[in-house]
């Protein structure tokens with residue numbers, strides 16, 4: 001447990017919710033009013049940027065005004081590059097966040113060669129710069145977050161460990177060891193990245209290293225940086241944060257959306273409060289051996305069955321239409337298939353599902369050539385001669401069935417119905433895809449256990465992950481399914497996704513959620529990715545409006561990653577592996593990047609989006625919108 005003002009973190013305390021202000025820290029009234037809005041939305045800590053000493057000083061005014069108005073919320077100063085601002089802020093607020101990548105180092109994007117001696121000399125230099133802050137924190141009872149960001153690792157760390165989860169962990173441990181030497185333990189740790197896969201691996205590795213080095217089990221602050229806005233931001237955040245919460249890791253969360261900070265709070269709240277009644281879920285058999293690699297991505301090998309599994313097949317998306325009265329060409333519109341009457345042709349979107357589960361309903365028209373239909377076994381018997389029609393069996397039904405498809409048979413099972421005998425039968429049948437479902441309240445962990453069971457039996461059947469949801473809102477569906485299913489894809493588990501959520505959201509939204517989960521886990525790319533920062537007191541332009549403008553011009557550029565960052569101090573580092581970058585470099589000025597390289601400096605804001613498009617065109621990544629329709 002770490003005391004932070006009146007709101008302790010860690011131990012058996014609830015998962016705390018926090019966010020960060022976006023107004024200029026020198027605007028005392030604006031900062032106070034935004035903080036109050038955040039408190040009223042449910043924030044338990046509020047972080048405020050202190051880019052220099054003058055902002056650090058103004059934290060005293062903000063705090064004074066908040067206390068005067070009766071708000072005792074702990075404040076956190078966010079520090080990059082400026083130890084003197086940190087040392088001042090640590091005397092004023094309850095917690096200071098430092099970034100070990102830039103507390104004592106300037107980023108020059110250089111690859112430097114270090115011997116052990118020069119590396120250790122660097123650590124001594126860090127110690128000298130860092131000790132004053134530790135001593136002030138001890139004296140004033142101030143907590144500290146050592147907050148590593150994947151995008152802003154120091155050149156020293158990059159040269160030795162590379163741009164990796166291990167580098168992120170080492171970056172924090174360098175600072176943490178100094179704190180422990182000084183017997184200073186009021187520490188929270190974070191390992192953020194805009195890539196949920198990297199972020200999940202880094203936190204897990206951090207916990208592993210803390211245990212291995214006999215360091216204390218410090219509380220963890222979870223977050224996905226630059227997650228973006230809208231559904232994309234929510235799903236990316238849930239894949240990263242949710243996966244770790246499912247693993248039992250995380251003591252506070254911040255969801256970083258390119259939206260007002262108050263909008264982040266309900267998302268964080270929904271993710272955290274989901275665990276309030278999780279205690280006492282149905283037991284999951286213990287592992288004798290854990291065959292999944294938690295610190296690096298390895299896709300589980302699955303044999304190829306039609307377009308499932310194999311080396312090259314992307315995960316498939318199955319839509320549930322079993323509850324519809326009738327399937328018509330018009331109803332396929334929501335699933336990405338648009339029928340053009342004059343052309344007598346189907347246009348297929350990048351987010352068109354691959355299969356539709358119809359249950360006992362029947363499609364009586366010519367379906368698009370890329371689509372498959374899945375029927376309950378008795379209904380399939382009458383449809384079996386039609387192209388691309390496949391049966392789904394319950395586990396028991398499959399064992400007894402005399403009639404099966406020659407190409408593809410879906411078999412539905414969970415941890416209870418997948419006995420050794422059934423598993424062996426499935427293993428021998430090269431036409432089976434397992435539809436894995438669960439009723440366990442901790443369903444992700446149970447499904448992960450089933451994957452381990454398959455691996456123990458060397459059963460390489462492709463797996464379609466099924467999850468059923470009811471009586472939740474559309475937004476909860478996004479967050480929960482991204483956690484439950486995304487958490488498995490992050491570990492390389494799963495060959496398809498099947499979300500059943502009748503009544504929770506429109507068909508179109510459910511289908512897009514499935515594709516967005518695959519996009520966030522980087523297992524199937526169907527659209528442009530935006531890595532946009534949440535904005536803060538440093539931001540130099542209207543991030544929300546600019547992100548919307550860039551999105552409206554580029555959303556058809558499938559597979560391209562565009563970074564949209566509010567300031568040049570942290571932006572270039574934080575936009576990580578973006579292909580193109582749009583970064584505020586001064587009032588009314590934007591600097592454009594191709595990868596990590598500056599290609600146009602100080603472009604006036606009014607022309608910057610056009611110049612970005614021009615840049616994308618110059619590098620051969622531009623497509624006219626019309627050409628995307630197939």
Ligand code: SF4
Pocket residue numbers: 533534535536537538539540565566567568569570571574
């Ligand atoms: S990149 Fe965005 S959130 Fe990060 S410091 Fe700059 S303006 Fe603030």
